[in-house]
Amino acid sequence: xxxxxxxxxxxxxxxxxxxxxxxxxxxxxxxxxxxxxxxxxxxxxxxxxxxxxxxxxxxxxxxxxxxxxxxxxxxxxxxxxxxxxxxxxxxxxxxxxxxxxxxxxxxxxxxxxxxxxxxxxxxxxxxxxxxxxxxxxxxxxxxxxxxxxxxxxxxxxxxxxxxxxxxxxxxxxxxxxxxxxxxxxxxxxxxxxxxxxxxxxxxxxxxxxxxxxxxxxxxxxxxxxxxxxxxxxxxxxxxxxxxxxxxxxx
Numbered sequence: 001x002x003x004x005x006x007x008x009x010x011x012x013x014x015x016x017x018x019x020x021x022x023x024x025x026x027x028x029x030x031x032x033x034x035x036x037x038x039x040x041x042x043x044x045x046x047x048x049x050x051x052x053x054x055x056x057x058x059x060x061x062x063x064x065x066x067x068x069x070x071x072x073x074x075x076x077x078x079x080x081x082x083x084x085x086x087x088x089x090x091x092x093x094x095x096x097x098x099x100x101x102x103x104x105x106x107x108x109x110x111x112x113x114x115x116x117x118x119x120x121x122x123x124x125x126x127x128x129x130x131x132x133x134x135x136x137x138x139x140x141x142x143x144x145x146x147x148x149x150x151x152x153x154x155x156x157x158x159x160x161x162x163x164x165x166x167x168x169x170x171x172x173x174x175x176x177x178x179x180x181x182x183x184x185x186x187x188x189x190x191x192x193x194x195x196x197x198x199x200x201x202x203x204x205x206x207x208x209x210x211x212x213x214x215x216x217x218x219x220x221x222x223x224x225x226x227x228x229x230x231x232x233x234x235x236x237x238x239x240x241x242x243x244x245x246x247x248x249x250x
Contacts (some may be wrong), residue, residue: 003036005025005026005029005034005056005086006025006028006029006055006059007022007025007026007029009055009058009059010025010213011025011053013030013051013055014016014154015051015054016049016050016051016053016054016078017049017051018049018051018052018054018055018072019048019049019051019052019060020231021143022054023142023212023216024142024213024214024215027120027212027215028029030140032059032060032110032138032221033216035060035109035110035138036059036060037060037061037062037065038060038062039062039063039064039069039101040062040063040064040109040110041063041064041065041066041067041068041105041107041108041109041134042056042059042060042063042065042067042108042109042110042111043055043068043069043070043101043108043110043111043112043129043132044066044067044111044112044114045067045069045070045111045112045113045115045125046069046070046114046115046116047068047069047070047078047087047114047131048072049072050068050075050078053068053080053087053210054066054080054085055083055248056232057080057082057084057085058220061142061158062088063084064084064105065084065086065104066082066084066085066086066088066149067086067088067105067108068085068086068087068088068105069086069087069088069089069090069092069095069097069101069115070087070089070115070188071089071090071091071092072089072243073089075087075089075207076089086090086104087244088100088101088104092115092121093099093121093124093125093128093130094124096201097142098128100130102132106128106132107132107133107134107136107154107243108132108133108136109133109136109137110138110139111129111130111137111138111140111141112131112133112140112142113125113126113129113139113140113142114142114143116152117142117144117147117152118146118152118153119147119153119154119158119160119161119162119163120153122141122147122162123162123165126139126141126218127198130182130200130205130220131154131198131200131220133220134164134220135220135221135222135223136219136220136221136222137219137220138217138218138219138220139217139218139219139220140215140216140217140218141162141166141216141217141218142215143212143214143216144162144215144216145213145214147161147162148163151194159190160190160191165188165211166211166216167190168187168188168190169201169209169218170209171187171210171213172184172187172188172201172206173206173207173208173228174208174228175204176226176228176229179226180210184197184201184202184204185197186249187211188201196214200224202243203224203225204221204224204225204226204228205220205221205224205230206218206219206220206221207219207220207221207222215222
C-alpha cells in the first residue's frame with residue numbers, strides 16, 4: 001500500500017487551509033516516520049484555519065488523538081468528520097485551556113508549537129507542555145525565524161529570548177561534564193528564580209536538541225538523568241598506536 005508523505009499530503013490538500021514552509025515537510029517526514037503507524041497523541045498549539053490537523057490525521061492513521069489549540073475564538077467554528085480531532089479555544093498557557101487540553105488527554109507523544117511565535121509564549125509553552133510528553137516524545141517549535149525579530153520579543157543579541165533559552169539547554173544535556181562547577185538552577189538563573197527551575201530540566205528529562213532553519217526540536221529522554229554518555233566500550237586486544245586515556249578521553 002502506498003502511503004503518501006507529509007509533503008504529498010500538504011501539497012495536494014483541499015478544504016481547510018494549512019500553512020507550512022516547504023523545508024518543514026521533508027524534515028517532518030524524517031522526524032515522524034518512526035511514529036507513523038503508532039497510536040500517537042499529538043498537540044498542535046496554533047491552528048489558524050485548522051487544515052494541519054487534517055494533514056496529521058491522514059499521516060498518522062493509527063493515532064489516538066489530535067488536539068489543536070488556538071486563541072482565536074473563530075476556531076470554535078471548525079468542524080471535523082474525524083472524531084479523533086479536538087479543538088480547544090483559548091490561550092494555551094492559560095489555566096483554562098491547559099486544563100481543557102489535559103481533560104482530552106493527559107499525555108502526548110508529539111507537541112508542535114506553531115502559536116504566537118513570541119519568545120515569552122514559546123518558553124512558557126515549553127515549560128507547561130514538555131512535561132506532558134511521553135518518554136521518548138518529540139517537542140517541535142516552528143517558525144523560529146520570528147525569534148530574531150524585535151516585534152516577537154527576539155533579536156540575535158537578546159539574552160532573554162527563546163533562542164538563548166534553548167541554547168542554554170544544550171549545555172544542560174551535557175551536565176555530567178560540568179556538574180562540579182555550577183548547579184543547573186544557577187546556570188538558568190537568567191530565566192528562572194532559583195526556587196522555580198522546572199523539575200524536568202534539573203532531573204535530566206531533556207535528551208537532545210536539534211536546531212534547523214526556523215525549527216527547534218527537543219526530544220524527551222526515555223528515563224531521566226544526566227549520565228547520558230553511557231558505558232565506555234573498549235574492544236579489541238591490540239593497542240599498537242595509542243593507549244587509552246582517562247575516564248572521558250579517547
